[in-house]
Amino acid sequence: MKLFIENRGTHWHCGLVDGPCETQDLDALVSDPAHGAIAQFFGVVRNHNEGLEASAVDYDVHPELALKAMSELCADICSEYPVRLLLIHSRGLVRVGEASVVIAASSAHRKDALSAVSDTIDQLKVRVPIWKKEIGPDDEQRWLDGYSLRKD
Protein backbone atom coordinates (compact mmCIF):
# COMPACT_ATOMS: atom_id res chain seq x y z
CA MET A 1 0.00 0.00 0.00
CA LYS A 2 1.55 3.30 -1.07
CA LEU A 3 1.20 5.88 1.70
CA PHE A 4 1.61 9.53 0.77
CA ILE A 5 2.52 10.46 4.34
CA GLU A 6 3.51 8.17 7.19
CA ASN A 7 5.23 7.94 10.55
CA ARG A 8 6.69 5.17 12.67
CA GLY A 9 7.36 4.60 16.33
CA THR A 10 9.04 1.71 18.07
CA HIS A 11 5.90 -0.42 18.00
CA TRP A 12 3.58 1.40 15.60
CA HIS A 13 3.21 2.57 12.04
CA CYS A 14 0.56 4.98 10.73
CA GLY A 15 -0.16 6.86 7.55
CA LEU A 16 -2.56 8.11 4.91
CA VAL A 17 -3.29 6.69 1.48
CA ASP A 18 -5.03 8.25 -1.52
CA GLY A 19 -8.21 6.32 -2.28
CA PRO A 20 -9.29 3.09 -0.61
CA CYS A 21 -7.10 1.16 1.81
CA GLU A 22 -5.83 -2.25 0.83
CA THR A 23 -6.94 -4.97 3.23
CA GLN A 24 -4.62 -7.78 2.19
CA ASP A 25 -1.59 -8.97 4.14
CA LEU A 26 -1.89 -6.46 6.98
CA ASP A 27 -1.08 -9.20 9.47
CA ALA A 28 2.47 -9.39 8.14
CA LEU A 29 2.99 -5.72 9.03
CA VAL A 30 2.37 -6.30 12.75
CA SER A 31 3.55 -9.89 13.12
CA ASP A 32 5.99 -10.67 15.90
CA PRO A 33 7.30 -14.11 16.85
CA ALA A 34 6.47 -13.35 20.48
CA HIS A 35 2.86 -12.51 19.65
CA GLY A 36 0.14 -15.15 19.50
CA ALA A 37 -2.76 -12.91 18.46
CA ILE A 38 -3.46 -10.57 15.56
CA ALA A 39 -6.66 -8.51 15.44
CA GLN A 40 -7.78 -6.45 12.46
CA PHE A 41 -10.50 -3.88 11.80
CA PHE A 42 -11.60 -2.57 8.42
CA GLY A 43 -13.87 0.46 8.29
CA VAL A 44 -15.86 0.03 5.07
CA VAL A 45 -18.08 2.55 3.29
CA ARG A 46 -21.69 1.40 3.51
CA ASN A 47 -24.56 2.10 1.12
CA HIS A 48 -26.73 4.02 3.55
CA ASN A 49 -26.47 6.54 6.36
CA GLU A 50 -29.15 8.23 8.46
CA GLY A 51 -31.87 6.92 6.17
CA LEU A 52 -30.22 8.11 2.96
CA GLU A 53 -28.58 6.07 0.22
CA ALA A 54 -24.87 6.49 -0.31
CA SER A 55 -22.56 5.43 -3.12
CA ALA A 56 -19.23 6.76 -1.85
CA VAL A 57 -17.54 8.95 0.72
CA ASP A 58 -15.01 11.63 -0.17
CA TYR A 59 -12.55 12.07 2.72
CA ASP A 60 -10.97 15.46 3.30
CA VAL A 61 -7.79 15.46 5.39
CA HIS A 62 -5.33 17.93 6.86
CA PRO A 63 -2.35 15.65 6.21
CA GLU A 64 0.18 17.11 8.66
CA LEU A 65 -2.30 17.49 11.50
CA ALA A 66 -3.86 14.11 10.81
CA LEU A 67 -0.49 12.37 10.83
CA LYS A 68 0.44 14.11 14.06
CA ALA A 69 -2.86 13.09 15.68
CA MET A 70 -2.59 9.53 14.38
CA SER A 71 0.98 9.28 15.67
CA GLU A 72 -0.05 10.52 19.13
CA LEU A 73 -2.98 8.12 19.10
CA CYS A 74 -0.77 5.16 18.19
CA ALA A 75 1.77 6.10 20.86
CA ASP A 76 -1.02 6.36 23.45
CA ILE A 77 -2.43 2.96 22.49
CA CYS A 78 1.00 1.34 22.58
CA SER A 79 1.64 2.82 26.00
CA GLU A 80 -1.60 1.29 27.27
CA TYR A 81 -1.35 -2.12 25.59
CA PRO A 82 1.71 -4.27 24.77
CA VAL A 83 0.98 -4.39 21.04
CA ARG A 84 2.43 -3.74 17.62
CA LEU A 85 -0.03 -1.43 15.87
CA LEU A 86 -0.80 -0.38 12.29
CA LEU A 87 -3.24 2.46 11.44
CA ILE A 88 -3.97 3.64 7.90
CA HIS A 89 -6.72 6.00 6.72
CA SER A 90 -7.89 7.09 3.28
CA ARG A 91 -7.94 10.50 1.64
CA GLY A 92 -10.25 11.17 -1.29
CA LEU A 93 -12.94 9.03 -2.83
CA VAL A 94 -13.82 5.63 -1.31
CA ARG A 95 -16.75 3.74 -2.81
CA VAL A 96 -19.28 1.45 -1.12
CA GLY A 97 -17.60 -1.78 -0.06
CA GLU A 98 -14.12 -0.31 -0.04
CA ALA A 99 -12.13 0.24 3.15
CA SER A 100 -11.49 3.79 4.38
CA VAL A 101 -9.54 2.81 7.47
CA VAL A 102 -7.58 -0.30 8.43
CA ILE A 103 -6.19 -1.14 11.84
CA ALA A 104 -4.14 -4.16 12.83
CA ALA A 105 -2.64 -5.04 16.19
CA SER A 106 -0.67 -8.00 17.43
CA SER A 107 -0.02 -9.00 21.02
CA ALA A 108 1.12 -11.96 23.07
CA HIS A 109 -2.48 -12.72 24.06
CA ARG A 110 -5.76 -11.86 22.32
CA LYS A 111 -7.31 -9.40 24.76
CA ASP A 112 -4.67 -6.74 24.29
CA ALA A 113 -4.83 -6.90 20.48
CA LEU A 114 -8.64 -6.80 20.45
CA SER A 115 -8.80 -3.92 22.95
CA ALA A 116 -6.10 -1.97 21.12
CA VAL A 117 -7.97 -2.19 17.81
CA SER A 118 -11.27 -1.22 19.41
CA ASP A 119 -9.80 1.75 21.29
CA THR A 120 -7.90 2.92 18.19
CA ILE A 121 -11.00 3.24 16.01
CA ASP A 122 -12.96 4.86 18.86
CA GLN A 123 -10.22 7.44 19.43
CA LEU A 124 -9.58 8.06 15.74
CA LYS A 125 -13.14 9.25 15.29
CA VAL A 126 -12.78 11.97 17.94
CA ARG A 127 -9.12 12.99 17.60
CA VAL A 128 -7.97 12.92 13.98
CA PRO A 129 -8.68 15.84 11.58
CA ILE A 130 -10.50 13.97 8.84
CA TRP A 131 -13.88 14.89 7.35
CA LYS A 132 -16.50 12.92 5.41
CA LYS A 133 -18.46 14.15 2.44
CA GLU A 134 -21.09 11.56 1.65
CA ILE A 135 -22.06 11.15 -1.99
CA GLY A 136 -25.47 9.82 -2.94
CA PRO A 137 -26.53 7.75 -5.94
CA ASP A 138 -27.53 10.89 -7.88
CA ASP A 139 -24.26 12.61 -6.96
CA GLU A 140 -25.88 14.71 -4.23
CA GLN A 141 -23.32 15.55 -1.57
CA ARG A 142 -23.44 16.36 2.13
CA TRP A 143 -20.78 16.88 4.76
CA LEU A 144 -21.27 14.81 7.89
CA ASP A 145 -21.12 16.35 11.35
CA GLY A 146 -18.65 15.02 13.89
CA TYR A 147 -16.69 15.71 17.05
CA SER A 148 -15.36 19.15 17.93
CA LEU A 149 -11.63 19.46 18.60
CA ARG A 150 -12.20 22.78 20.34
CA LYS A 151 -11.01 22.76 23.96
CA ASP A 152 -11.74 26.38 24.99
Place this chain on the structure above:
Amino acid sequence: MTQIHVHCLGVFREIGDGFDVDVPSNSVDAIRGAVAEHLLRLGRADLNDVLKRSVFAEGDELLKDHMVVESSAVSVLPPVAGG
Protein backbone atom coordinates in the same frame (compact mmCIF):
# COMPACT_ATOMS: atom_id res chain seq x y z
CA MET B 1 -5.06 45.69 10.10
CA THR B 2 -3.34 42.43 9.21
CA GLN B 3 -4.37 40.08 6.44
CA ILE B 4 -4.67 36.40 7.31
CA HIS B 5 -5.33 33.60 4.83
CA VAL B 6 -7.81 31.03 6.09
CA HIS B 7 -7.52 27.55 4.58
CA CYS B 8 -10.87 25.75 4.49
CA LEU B 9 -11.42 22.10 5.40
CA GLY B 10 -14.46 19.88 5.63
CA VAL B 11 -17.79 21.65 5.26
CA PHE B 12 -16.04 25.02 4.94
CA ARG B 13 -14.87 23.93 1.49
CA GLU B 14 -18.41 24.79 0.37
CA ILE B 15 -17.22 28.41 0.32
CA GLY B 16 -13.90 27.59 -1.38
CA ASP B 17 -10.48 26.26 -0.55
CA GLY B 18 -9.60 29.44 1.31
CA PHE B 19 -10.12 33.17 1.72
CA ASP B 20 -8.43 36.22 3.22
CA VAL B 21 -9.66 38.24 6.18
CA ASP B 22 -8.42 41.50 7.64
CA VAL B 23 -8.02 41.38 11.41
CA PRO B 24 -7.17 44.09 13.96
CA SER B 25 -4.85 41.69 15.78
CA ASN B 26 -3.35 38.26 15.16
CA SER B 27 -5.28 36.63 17.98
CA VAL B 28 -7.29 33.53 17.15
CA ASP B 29 -10.30 35.20 18.75
CA ALA B 30 -10.02 38.10 16.28
CA ILE B 31 -9.65 35.70 13.36
CA ARG B 32 -12.72 33.76 14.50
CA GLY B 33 -14.72 36.99 14.55
CA ALA B 34 -13.50 37.99 11.09
CA VAL B 35 -14.40 34.58 9.71
CA ALA B 36 -17.90 34.89 11.20
CA GLU B 37 -18.31 38.26 9.45
CA HIS B 38 -17.01 36.76 6.21
CA LEU B 39 -19.61 33.99 6.41
CA LEU B 40 -22.34 36.59 6.93
CA ARG B 41 -21.18 38.56 3.87
CA LEU B 42 -21.27 35.34 1.82
CA GLY B 43 -24.80 34.59 2.98
CA ARG B 44 -23.59 31.49 4.82
CA ALA B 45 -24.65 32.36 8.35
CA ASP B 46 -25.75 28.73 8.56
CA LEU B 47 -22.07 27.84 8.97
CA ASN B 48 -21.69 29.97 12.09
CA ASP B 49 -22.88 27.17 14.36
CA VAL B 50 -20.19 24.96 12.85
CA LEU B 51 -17.67 27.77 13.25
CA LYS B 52 -18.40 27.94 16.98
CA ARG B 53 -17.48 24.25 17.24
CA SER B 54 -14.43 24.62 15.02
CA VAL B 55 -10.81 25.01 15.97
CA PHE B 56 -8.06 26.91 14.18
CA ALA B 57 -4.63 25.50 13.41
CA GLU B 58 -1.32 27.00 12.38
CA GLY B 59 0.83 24.42 10.63
CA ASP B 60 0.38 21.27 12.69
CA GLU B 61 -0.52 23.09 15.91
CA LEU B 62 -4.08 23.40 17.18
CA LEU B 63 -4.74 26.87 18.57
CA LYS B 64 -6.85 28.14 21.44
CA ASP B 65 -8.70 31.41 21.05
CA HIS B 66 -6.44 33.39 23.41
CA MET B 67 -3.36 32.48 21.35
CA VAL B 68 -1.68 34.68 18.75
CA VAL B 69 -0.92 33.53 15.22
CA GLU B 70 2.69 34.03 14.16
CA SER B 71 2.35 33.40 10.42
CA SER B 72 -0.14 34.81 7.93
CA ALA B 73 -2.13 31.62 7.38
CA VAL B 74 -4.36 29.37 9.46
CA SER B 75 -6.66 26.43 8.83
CA VAL B 76 -10.21 26.24 10.12
CA LEU B 77 -11.12 22.73 11.27
CA PRO B 78 -14.79 21.85 11.69
CA PRO B 79 -15.80 18.91 13.90
CA VAL B 80 -13.99 15.78 12.73
CA ALA B 81 -15.59 12.64 11.33
CA GLY B 82 -12.97 10.12 10.32
CA GLY B 83 -13.36 6.39 10.09
